[in-house]
Amino acid sequence: MVNSNSNIYKGYNQAKPDGYDKEISHTNFGTPGGEYLRRYWHPVALTSEVSTTPLQIKILGEDLVIFKTTKNKIGLVHKNCPHRRASLVYGKCETNGIRCCYHGWLFSPDGEILETPGEDPDSKQAEQVRKKFKLGAYPIKEFNGIVFAYMGPPEKIPSFPHYDAYDISDIVRRPYKINYNCNWIQVLDAIMDPVHTSFLHGQSSGIQFSEGFAELGEIEFFERGMQYLGANTRRVDDNIWVRVNELILPNFTQAGSAFAADGTKTRYFGRSSFTRWVVPIDDEHCVAIAWGNFGDRADPIEYNNKEGCERIEAGEIIDRTWEEKQKSPGDAEAVEGMGFISQHKGEHLMPTDHGIMSYRRHIRKSIKALQEGTEPKQFKNNGDAIKTYGQDTVLRVPKRNVDDRKFIKSVGAAVLKLQFDSEKMPNKDRDSFIIKELSNMEKNGAF
Numbered sequence: 098m099v100n101s102n103s104n105i106y107k108g109y110n111q112a113k114p115d116g117y118d119k120e121i122s123h124t125n126f127g128t129p130g131g132e133y134l135r136r137y138w139h140p141v142a143l144t145s146e147v148s149t150t151p152l153q154i155k156i157l158g159e160d161l162v163i164f165k166t167t168k169n170k171i172g173l174v175h176k177n178c179p180h181r182r183a184s185l186v187y188g189k190c191e192t193n194g195i196r197c198c199y200h201g202w203l204f205s206p207d208g209e210i211l212e213t214p215g216e217d218p219d220s221k222q223a224e225q226v227r228k229k230f231k232l233g234a235y236p237i238k239e240f241n242g243i244v245f246a247y248m249g250p251p252e253k254i255p256s257f258p259h260y261d262a263y264d265i266s267d268i269v270r271r272p273y274k275i276n277y278n279c280n281w282i283q284v285l286d287a288i289m290d291p292v293h294t295s296f297l298h299g300q301s302s303g304i305q306f307s308e309g310f311a312e313l314g315e316i317e318f319f320e321r322g323m324q325y326l327g328a329n330t331r332r333v334d335d336n337i338w339v340r341v342n343e344l345i346l347p348n349f350t351q352a353g354s355a356f357a358a359d360g361t362k363t364r365y366f367g368r369s370s371f372t373r374w375v376v377p378i379d380d381e382h383c384v385a386i387a388w389g390n391f392g393d394r395a396d397p398i399e400y401n402n403k404e405g406c407e408r409i410e411a412g413e414i415i416d417r418t419w420e421e422k423q424k425s426p427g428d429a430e431a432v433e434g435m436g437f438i439s440q441h442k443g444e445h446l447m448p449t450d451h452g453i454m455s456y457r458r459h460i461r462k463s464i465k466a467l468q469e470g471t472e473p474k475q476f477k478n479n480g481d482a483i484k485t486y487g488q489d490t491v492l493r494v495p496k497r498n499v500d501d502r503k504f505i506k507s508v509g510a511a512v513l514k515l516q517f518d519s520e521k522m523p524n525k526d527r528d529s530f531i532i533k534e535l536s537n538m539e540k541n542g543a544f
């Protein structure tokens with residue numbers, strides 16, 4: 098018999114659903130979270146998917162069609178024709194736009210009604226309709242194999258942010274896209290969760306990235322305005338490996354490498370294996386759209402294939418049997434297993450979840466501020482590319498006669514400080530400066 102005072106067998110007491118966090122989970126049009134996200138540029142498709150055969154996509158809960166005219170101009174428009182709502186996925190792409198299959202209306206990529214061929218050409222009403230009504234369309238920017246869109250109020254459109262990650266020489270960028278069957282926050286959380294890399298990617302499922310991941314490091318979080326960094330510093334024999342994951346609000350993410358760094362070889366300011374955004378499709382689905390980065394300062398070039406990108410993104414290839422997934426869960430299993438929308442009220446957040454708590458709080462504050470009329474902050478270029486911090490540094494720093502956990506944490510902090518101190522430096526000088534200084538720090542043991 099279970100004693101009624103027992104502090105175990107709490108199933109019944111805890112069976113009541115805990116509830117989820119609507120404020121940051123809901124992103125459809127008209128929701129506070131949806132309004133907030135609609136103030137930023139988001140990737141919506143890969144250029145390779147966009148052609149003169151229209152493609153139906155869903156972003157932020159909106160059904161959209163993306164297409165290319167025969168003159169190669171990309172249009173991102175509402176799915177339903179403003180005449181009688183036929184789907185433009187059946188439309189025909191022409192020189193100047195897309196023609197609805199039902200009654201032949203022709204729309205330009207920016208939403209102008211160019212022709213209403215079934216109507217009397219002299220009809221004043223048709224002329225008025227052509228002038229007055231539009232097909233809903235969004236501005237896009239095609240960049241390096243990815244199509245970005247701005248889906249907010251036109252008068253609030255921010256400039257297109259340019260990150261330093263776009264300009265690192267000798268890196269091959271391969272666009273990829275991976276769908277998740279869960280809310281966007283679940284996928285975003287993982288970037289501010291450096292501990293899961295040790296357990297999920299290094300122990301529970303065997304070694305999914307490099308061997309060194311299994312070691313649980315010293316975690317430190319840094320908050321710098323809209324930029325959140327989670328540093329995991331590990332000792333690997335005589336080396337100290339500083340790996341930094343990065344989130345720039347609302348949804349830009351970078352990390353260190355997945356396979357290139359394992360702490361055994363010296364590495365100075367190696368850069369992220371991906372440059373990636375987590376974009377809501379609707380409240381229960383999201384998509385990671387990214388470049389996988391390959392080269393000496395990112396992941397090895399032999400991973401530059403579809404499978405490589407999937408493994409970098411989620412630790413495993415995506416298309417697997419249930420048995421494989423259950424035996425070796427990757428990120429997709431971890432985050433989708435929480436349910437379509439995770440019940441945040443049932444979480445018990447720990448000090449290692451500090452980064453998650455902070456960024457969620459920031460998003461919540463920005464959403465509230467926007468409701469009260471204050472526009473969310475934008476990361477601006479100010480004449481130079483935006484500096485990012487996702488990186489790996491491995492220095493040879495043998496143990497000293499001090500508490501090693503504290504010591505490796507201080508090395509992690511010193512590596513980050515060097516990067517922060519060079520923040521004002523032009524990007525063209527910054528990389529070589531950091532690399533040189535890291536090597537000096539290692540030589541002089543200046544920690």
Ligand code: FES
Nearest residue numbers: 178180181197200
């Ligand atoms: S429904 Fe599209 S032209 Fe009539």
Ligand SMILES: [Fe+2]
Nearest residue numbers: 287293294428
């Ligand atoms: Fe992960």
